Amino acid sequence: MSAGEAATEAETEAAFDAAMARAGVTVPEQWRSGTLASFRELRALADLVHDASRPVAHEPSGAYRMRAARHG
Amino acid sequence: MAEPTELHELSVAEAGRLLRQGSITSIELTRHALYRIHAAQPALHAFVTVTDERALADASRADLEFARGVDHGPMQGIPYALKDIFHTAGIRTTSHSRLMADHVPAEDAAVETALRAGGGVLVGKLATHEFALGGPSWELPFPPAHNPWNPEHFTGASSTGAGAAVAAGLVRVAIGSDTSGSVRGPACLCGTVGLKPTYGLVSRRGAFPLSYALDHIGPLGWTVEDVALATQVIAGHDPHDPSSVARPVPDLVRGLNDGVRGLRIAYVPGWFRDDPALDPQVPAAIERVLAGLRERGATVGEVTLPPYRLFNACGRVIMAAEAFAVHEADLRARPGEYGRFTFQRIAAAAGLSAVDLVQAYRLRQELADAVDAAVFAAHDGHDGHDGHDGHAAHDAYDVLVAGTGLVPAPRLDAFGADWPPPRALSAMQTIPFNVTGHPALAVPTGLSAEGLPLGLQLVGRAFDEAAVLRAGAVVEEITGHPLVRPPL
Numbered sequence: 001m002s003a004g005e006a007a008t009e010a011e012t013e014a015a016f017d018a019a020m021a022r023a024g025v026t027v028p029e030q031w032r033s034g035t036l037a038s039f040r041e042l043r044a045l046a047d048l049v050h051d052a053s054r055p056v057a058h059e060p061s062g063a064y065r066m067r068a069a070r071h072g
Numbered sequence: 073m074a075e076p077t078e079l080h081e082l083s084v085a086e087a088g089r090l091l092r093q094g095s096i097t098s099i100e101l102t103r104h105a106l107y108r109i110h111a112a113q114p115a116l117h118a119f120v121t122v123t124d125e126r127a128l129a130d131a132s133r134a135d136l137e138f139a140r141g142v143d144h145g146p147m148q149g150i151p152y153a154l155k156d157i158f159h160t161a162g163i164r165t166t167s168h169s170r171l172m173a174d175h176v177p178a179e180d181a182a183v184e185t186a187l188r189a190g191g192g193v194l195v196g197k198l199a200t201h202e203f204a205l206g207g208p209s210w211e212l213p214f215p216p217a218h219n220p221w222n223p224e225h226f227t228g229a230s231s232t233g234a235g236a237a238v239a240a241g242l243v244r245v246a247i248g249s250d251t252s253g254s255v256r257g258p259a260c261l262c263g264t265v266g267l268k269p270t271y272g273l274v275s276r277r278g279a280f281p282l283s284y285a286l287d288h289i290g291p292l293g294w295t296v297e298d299v300a301l302a303t304q305v306i307a308g309h310d311p312h313d314p315s316s317v318a319r320p321v322p323d324l325v326r327g328l329n330d331g332v333r334g335l336r337i338a339y340v341p342g343w344f345r346d347d348p349a350l351d352p353q354v355p356a357a358i359e360r361v362l363a364g365l366r367e368r369g370a371t372v373g374e375v376t377l378p379p380y381r382l383f384n385a386c387g388r389v390i391m392a393a394e395a396f397a398v399h400e401a402d403l404r405a406r407p408g409e410y411g412r413f414t415f416q417r418i419a420a421a422a423g424l425s426a427v428d429l430v431q432a433y434r435l436r437q438e439l440a441d442a443v444d445a446a447v448f449a450a451h452d453g454h455d456g457h458d459g460h461d462g463h464a465a466h467d468a469y470d471v472l473v474a475g476t477g478l479v480p481a482p483r484l485d486a487f488g489a490d491w492p493p494p495r496a497l498s499a500m501q502t503i504p505f506n507v508t509g510h511p512a513l514a515v516p517t518g519l520s521a522e523g524l525p526l527g528l529q530l531v532g533r534a535f536d537e538a539a540v541l542r543a544g545a546v547v548e549e550i551t552g553h554p555l556v557r558p559p560l
Contacts, residue, residue, distance in 0.1 A: 016423060023396075023422035024404045031412055034490025038420035041492055042392055046428040048385035049435050 012040055079104040080241040084150055084298045087244070091138055091149045098131035098138075098149030102193050105151040109195060109242045112560065115223050117215040118236040120156045121164055122196040127151065130193040137191065146301040148191030152245045155231050156197040157204050159278040160184055166213070167280050168200045170409045171402055173213045181278025182313065183247050183289055183306045190305040195243060198233030204249055204282045205230065205395060207413035207491060208484050216484070219262055220558035221524050225481040229257025229500065231266075234292045238264040239525075239558055245293045245302045251282045252387055253476075253502025255290045256514035256529055260476040260500075263516045263525030263553065265299045265544065266292040268502075270534045271509030272317035274303070275310030283394040284315075285436070286387060286506040295554050296515065296544040300324040303537065319535065327538050328545045333369030335543060337362070338447045338469040343380040344478050349499040351479045357517035357526045362473065364550035365543070373469070378442050383504035386439060389432040390507075392421035416491040440508035447472045448533045471543045472531040475501045476514050480524035505531055513540040516553040523559075 007015065016039045020027055027035050079101055082090065090096045106124055113119060134149035154160065157167050159177035166172045180188065187194070199217040201207055208216040208226060217232035219225040220240040227235045231248025235258025238246050248255040250268040259266025267290045274289040281287055291302035304324050310316040339362060344350050362372050395418050396403070402410075403419055410418075450468045478499035487493045505512040513530045520526055530547070532540040548554055 019423040020419070023400075023419075025419050025422055026404075026407055027419060028408055028415075031415055031490075034412065034416040034492075035419050038416050038491050039423045042388070042420050043423055045385040045388050046424055046432075048382060049389055049428065049432045051431070051435065054434070054438075 012036070012043075080108060080244075082244075083295055084146060084244050084293070084301045087150055088146055088148070092143070094138070098134040098193060099128065101149065102127050102131035102151050102195065105195050105243060108240075109237070112240050112242055116218050116220060116236045116240055118199055118217045118233040118240065118242060119153070119196045120166055120168060120199055120214050120233070123163060123194055126163065127193050127195045134191050134193060144189065144191035145305060146190070147187055147245075147305045149193065150245065151193045151195045151243050152187060152247065152302070153196045153198050153234070153237055153243045154184060154194065154246070155200050155204075155234055155248045157200055157249060157280040158184055158247065160194070160197065163197065165197065167203045168212055168214055169202045169411070169414075170213055171406060177278070179278065182275035182310050184278070186306045186308070187247075192305070198231070198237060198246060200232060201230035202411045202414040203280065203399070204251060204254060205414055205417055206411050207493070208232070208487055209411040209413055212411050218484070219481050220560055221263060221481070224483055224485070225524065226261060226484050226497070227258050228261030228477060228481060230254035231258045231292065234258055235262030235264060238262070238292045238294055240560055241294070241557060244298050245291055247289065247291055247302070247306065249279055249282070250288045250290055250502070250506065251286045251391055252506055253500045255288070255292060256476055256502045256512060257500050259292050259514035260516075260527035261481040261525060263519070263527070263558070264292050264294060265296050265516070266290065266514040267299045267303055267537065267541075268505060268512045269303060269307065269537055270511045272315050273307050273321070273511075273535065273537070275308075275313040275316050277310055277313045281398050283391040285390050285394060285433070288506065296513070296541055296548055297325065297328055299513070300328060300541045317535075322538055324538055324541055327542045330542055331368060332365055332543055332546045335370045335471060335539075336467060336469045337365060337370050337372045337543070338375040338472045339372055340375055340377050340472060340474050342376055343501055344475045347478055347499065349478050349496040351520070353480070353520045354475060354478055354526055358473065358475065358528045361517050361528060361547055361550055365546060368546060375446050375469070375472070377446055378439055380501060380504065382435065383439055383507050386432050386435045387503040387507045389424060389428055390436065392418070393424050393429045396421035396424070412489070413491045436507050439504070443504075443508050443510065470532070470539050474504075474529050474531060476527045476529045480520040480522060480526060502529065505529075510534055511537045511540055513544045515544045515547045516551060517547070518551050518553060519556070
């Protein structure tokens with residue numbers, strides 16, 4: 001699947017199982033449905049933070065600062 | 073002397089005045105608070121632990137010091153409570169979780185140290201969503217807090233007991249934490265005031281972390297003045313908290329009665345105008361408040377900010393990734409000991425990548441700069457101001473008005489078995505200012521037709537809590553909300 005394509009349910013479940021296995025987390029079976037729903041929701045949010053229009057060298061970087069702290 | 077039945081209606085300042093006059097004692101105030109806490113507990117479940125003995129000892133000490141002329145400031149002799157994520161030496165601190173049900177810390181959190189040094193009286197530890205995340209759950213060692221305006225309804229976000237305790241008049245002030253809105257959400261849905269201070273103003277040391285980048289500590293109080301006085305006591309540099317900022321804390325109370333004449337207020341209705349979850353009573357109440365602010369001499373202008381969904385995505389990616397980092401070992405070793413909602417919310421972050429988090433951190437700075445550029449910087453109408461084009465000419469605004477909860481408190485039984493709940497149950501627009509770090513004050517705007525609180529938030533420049541508190545005091549004057557208590 002390439003970026004921007006919607007994942008099928010089977011692909012999402014496969015990605016979920018792979019992520020949990022990699023993290024070493026065993027999901028209790030009765031909690032699987034909600035954990036998978038949260039995973040799906042979080043992946044959609046993560047897609048939003050990837051802004052292809054942002055140049056790779058563009059600051060700000062991860063060095064967070066409070067610009068407005070200079071006021072007052 | 074004040075009638076005992078009215079003691080809980082004394083503001084922090086009023087009680088302080090009477091304590092210093094000798095008209096009341098801290099023991100009287102504290103016994104009254106403890107009586108009300110125990111009486112309300114079966115209906116509200118606001119407290120995880122009530123610290124009766126400690127409270128009476130604190131109160132005796134405060135009275136003794138008043139008698140000796142020793143004055144530690146505005147919280148001396150005043151009962152308060154802490155969300156149960158704040159470490160309290162020798163007192164159980166559970167984070168409302170089975171995993172920490174017997175945890176007794178050896179040291180106090182920084183806010184508790186400040187309040188103790190200020191002569192405050194700790195009456196107990198308050199209910200929270202598990203680890204300040206989770207949701208309203210009945211499977212945990214302690215029941216969820218219930219909303220005093222209608223106990224069948226939700227209290228809103230994780231400082232649940234704090235919202236319930238302040239609204240019910242059990243304490244005037246409670247300390248909560250706010251990572252995506254957990255001070256302002258309960259303040260909004262329970263009809264109290266709540267301040268998320270600027271990132272770095274209040275030390276987080278000794279508060280169980282949820283998200284290192286987004287956690288803020290702040291007070292809920294019945295009035296803006298109560299919140300200002302509590303903030304004055306807990307704010308200040310802590311060299312043991314790397315996020316703490318070394319700068320003097322201004323007087324947060326002196327300007328409370330200065331009014332809003334000449335204040336420039338921005339309004340951002342675009343964040344919720346088209347949200348299908350929006351209850352029209354919410355913007356109607358905000359518009360009434362804005363009209364009142366205009367009548368009192370403020371100018372109000374609409375601003376456009378980056379889309380709310382970007383702030384939400386940025387904040388929730390950071391919060392989830394960092395929460396996973398906090399809980400990684402226990403998620404592996406003891407998954408079944410978490411509550412269902414907590415596990416489902418945190419474990420899902422296993423699907424985030426390092427790249428997701430880096431991009432979210434980058435977006436965070438862009439969004440913080442965008443708020444400063446659109447609201448708190450002046451524009452001459454030409455292009456290129458601070459790298460952002462398209463702003464109409466205007467002077468810098470002093471305060472931004474935004475929505476808090478887009479719906480009144482939903483019913484507790486509307487939450488399903490699994491996370492996530494229906495969208496309308498979590499329709500809060502608080503996370504943008506955890507992302508940016510600006511101070512944000514939740515203030516009630518009145519009651520819905522069903523008798524449930526509505527609210528707004530006032531946002532200021534970094535470290536300009538004084539401006540939002542000053543505006544908040546006028547909002548209180550417009551709504552008259554502090555005069556209305558829930559029908560307990």
